[in-house]
Amino acid sequence: MLVTLVNPPALVARFNYSTLSHPPIGIAYIASFLRARGHSVRVVDAIGAGMEIFEPVRETPGFLMQGLPFDQVVRAIDPSSRIIGFSCMFTHSWPVVRRLVTLAREKFPNAVLVAGGEHATAMAELCLSEAPLDCCVLGEGEMTVAELADAIEAGRGMCDVSGIIFRSSDTGGIVRTKERKRISPIDSIPWPAWDLVTPHVYRLYEGPSTGPTMPMVASRGCPFKCSFCSSFAMWKKRWEARDPAGIVDEMEEYARRFGTREFQFFDISPFVDRDWAEVLCREIIGRGLDVSWQVPAGVRVDLIGKEMAWLLARSGFGHIEYAF
Structure with missing residues (x-):
């Protein structure tokens, strides 16, 4: 089964040219873990592919969006993806992720749209209420995303996947599953799949x-x-x-x-x-x-x-x- 992981464009202060974007190491770790479980993975790194692109953000005049424009990000997503995962690390970048998720839902109505990261964990209910997401991954993501992919590939529901909050297809309500234990030892996690990203373009x-x-x-x-x-x-x-x-x-x-x-x-x-x-x-x-x-x-x-x-x-x- 194909899973596409998206590193969205960054939101940077208009006059803060010292802002540094970092390679998506969390996505690279999840990609390597999914591969080890037998899933196919692609990464759309909007920042790495559009490092020199800065565009004004209409909703936030004091900021610029760094990376590929929304339409190019969506076009880069393989239409055969069963799961499309979006990194959402910071609260200030949520408007960018929200817009991207909305566009992805319009183009890929049958895909499972997932968000993960610091903001998606801390504000999961808000994310589900403001964007057409199916699910938020809470906390450490490797095992949770892998088990979510296993469940979807097997045609099972999300209820038995620990460490997520999702929108019920039956009632439309929000369901939080049991808390997931952290991976231990962390040396069991494969090294990041840097062949799917271009880390050398980052400063x-x-x-x-x-x-x-x-x-x-x-x-x-x-x-x-x-x-x-x-x-x-x-x-x-x-x-x-x-x-x-x-x-x-x-x-x-x-x-x-x-x-x-x-x-x-x-x-x-x-x-x-x-x-x-x-x-x-x-x-x-x-x-x-x-x-x-x-x-x-x-x-x-x-x-x-x-x-x-x-x-x-x-x-x-x-x-x-x-x-x-």
């Missing part, structure tokens, strides 16, 4: 850069529950890290395959486990990797000591931002 670096850049994830979740952060809605309070050796294996593969010299780790709360972080640094040092790496989300001040700072510097950590 990733937010500090000093040493060359071609790739996004990665070394851990998921956060044990804290800050009032300003959406992490709890998406990941709850469990932090889990990958095996350091596996992380560096992936870094080495990207260095060999893409010539990558810079790595951006999009972890929500890196270095929660200081011992794990030191092992990761020593693994990079021990392999002699001539790379630079960063964590754009920032690092808690209380998690960096003298020994940790020394290891970070030796392992190529080139830029640090402190979070509180």
Whole structure:
């Protein structure tokens, strides 16, 4: 069965030309997981395919839309797609996603339209009420989307798929299924399917850069529950890290395959486990990797000591931002 995953155009402030768009690593992870389950996957990366395209947004005069125009995005979706999934990470981009979903529904009336991501998780009922979506995926998406695809391919309903909220075809009402447990260990998730995306067109670096850049994830979740952060809605309070050796294996593969010299780790709360972080640094040092790496989300001040700072510097950590 064919699943098409859509990275929608970005909404950026009109005069903020420092805004950086990032390769859709979440979509790339879900694509690789679906493939492992036997499904066919295509990705429509509206930003990557239209990086230099900026258009005014009528509904929001202070903003521009970066990426392919709506009609080109819809035309790029394979009409044989049984499921069309839309990434909706940020609340400010919801008007763009809502319009895209509406156009997709008009062209593909029989497809199952799904949204996932931080905003779709935190505001699922609103998304279903404002757009012709069939379903929102709540939280971590790989297993949920795979089981949703399995159910639709088998002709089953959505009631038995954990971790979603959907519109009932019988009553038209909203149904929330039972909460899904997080995937563990996260090393069981295949590496992202970067062959379906063009990460090299993105300008990733937010500090000093040493060359071609790739996004990665070394851990998921956060044990804290800050009032300003959406992490709890998406990941709850469990932090889990990958095996350091596996992380560096992936870094080495990207260095060999893409010539990558810079790595951006999009972890929500890196270095929660200081011992794990030191092992990761020593693994990079021990392999002699001539790379630079960063964590754009920032690092808690209380998690960096003298020994940790020394290891970070030796392992190529080139830029640090402190979070509180």
